[in-house]
Amino acid sequence: MSTFWIQNARIIDPAAKRDAVGDLYISDGKFVATLSAAAKKRAKKIDATGLVACPGLIDVHVHFREPGQTHKETIATGSRAAAAGGFTTVVCMPNTAPVADNAGTIQLINDSVRRDAVVRVLPTGCITVGMKGAALAPIGSLKRAGVVAITDDGDCVQSNELMRRACEYAKMFDLPIMDHCQDHSMTVGAVMNEGVMSTRLGLRGWPNAAEDLIVARNAILSEHTGAHIHLQHISSRHSVDIIRRAKARGVKITAEATPHHIALTDESLATYDTHFKMNPPLRTEEDRRAIIAGLRDGTIDIIATDHAPHTDYEKDKEFDFAPNGILGLETALPVTLAILVRQEKFKLPFVIDLMTRRPAQLLGLPAGTLAAGAAADLCLFNPNEDWTYDAKAGFSKSSNSPWHGATLTGRVKTTFVGGKIVFAQGKIL
């Protein structure tokens, strides 16, 4: 294991409330307070002048498509995209083929992770068998196999009774439940936000209310059962309000927002570009502003990408027929910096917190810190570097990004996982 001496970085460690220019040391895969004179001599020195050094980013919502949809992404390619985006821990969703609703599939995923991943990839398991919303999956066995949460992401459990039992049961194992909040009966055939734009474009609308209802349901069930429900990719302003009130009562819910929901609105759909089609859909400026306000006051806890790769030929279709989802990992940091730091004047350490310490805390992961003794998961980025994102040249197997060809500001330079450089100089090592 190499020893590193990272010099003259702006060190941001939200867990230690640290934001100062200084040096960081890594030895034996861990952060250390300092190095002996001899070790300093031996250490690989990295001049980080002008760079920010922060804990490796954590994304609790990615789709790596393995097993079964490896034409879109694999654990190998997805974890490389993560490393290139500064992420050192990602949590992948169980809507694979077959879905991850049993310990065997989790084991298969973990085998691939051990063999192929360049960052920490943690699996989730399904809430229900086959993600069909009818019967509970073997949640205890899933926990034993190593899942960090359960979720039927993409197929929100519609039965309130089953969701209640899932909450009660998962609480026994201290497993958070992640929910994609969508009332299916209100979104039949829906492909975009319901509103002025869907009316103009003649596309079937997905109303805010379909999210709001399930967010409210989950707040009620979390309060009723004491289970931790994590609300995925909040997109509606009313949902933000419901979460804020529930949290004020002490309800154990958490919530995430995606970079795309804070950066874009349904106005982007004017040309039926399927790279702006995702679920939940892009909503209005009012919704976008409410989500940013929710991040500002802590109503929304974290940023998560919902990295959802699809091939060119799958996305190259009539809008109604294209699959939902866009890439996120390689653009999350610059897009979030553009909106929250440069436009909204959030403090940089606060934004780093949204992407490191808080997601770690949310799932109880031993990550998101630069503390001496912690595994050396580290992201070095230049907050001011302009670069042009070429999705086709990225590390993901797919290239379905609305930011393809855009000039972004803020670029990841080096990513360490467990004291090893996994990404540097634009390359995976």
Added chain:
Amino acid sequence: MPWTRRHLLTIEELSLAEIGQIHATATAFKKILGRSVKKVPALRGKTIVNLFLEPSTRTRMAFDMAAKRLSADVISLDGASSSTTKGETLRDTAENIRALGADMIILRHAAAGSPLYLSKFLDIPVINAGDGAHEHPTQGLLDTFTMLEHLGSLKGRKVVILGDILFSRVARSNIHALTKLGAAVTLVGPSTLVPHWFTDLGVKVSHDLRSALADAEVVMLLRIQHERQSSGHFPSLGEYTSMFGLNKTRASWLNPKAIIMHPGPINRGVEIDSELADGDRSVILEQVTNGIAVRMAVLYLCSGGQPESVMPASA
């Protein structure tokens, strides 16, 4: 001003001047339709493909006839006989049609935005013959053409569109054409089928039939589809008719010279009384006839023809 557009995708993107050019060209072509030899050589040697991936009789026949009146060769393909049923993508189908030498594609498709999608990669004109609930530009053009024939000008004139607006591409194209032409448009129907979002397009939304119809000079009815009943948009066809169906009493609220329009197919006894559909205020069949002249104009202009050069040779 020369005509520069190659595709006709929406009315929303047309300028008032372009709408005027299409109407003027249609007026010239309409004269040809009254002759004994109803054909001009404008598109001789051109092949036009009618790609109708959603059922249609009127629109498809009208395009077919319009193309033939212009001496083009026409090939019609429908959803059932196309390769899309074998899983071929729309892009591949369209590129194959192009490779076979088509000079123009007329597309009818259930997915909104699909003509725009085709136009992005095809180097031949794409004409939208109806895309989902989005637009049906030639219908909007022929409807306003018919209104202009009767009313002269539409500036400030009260036009009511009545029925299922939410799912209607005809409504959207007419809204755009009418607002550009200066008409005062009111949309009427059950609140579930006429959401308030439409006011953003510069029209009024009303659920009160009496005040909406009062003094209107045009009422355009839209077909009520029984499927909307099962999706909960209204309780029953019977209730729809009792609340919003156009009958003699309600027609008496209109301006005495008002015309009654319907893009078809009509459901007699549901959205309109049979008597009114056949009455002397009905221009429903004129719409159909005008549909040929307007579509001739569109095919001609998008193939590179210029409005001022339509000088039909004497018969």
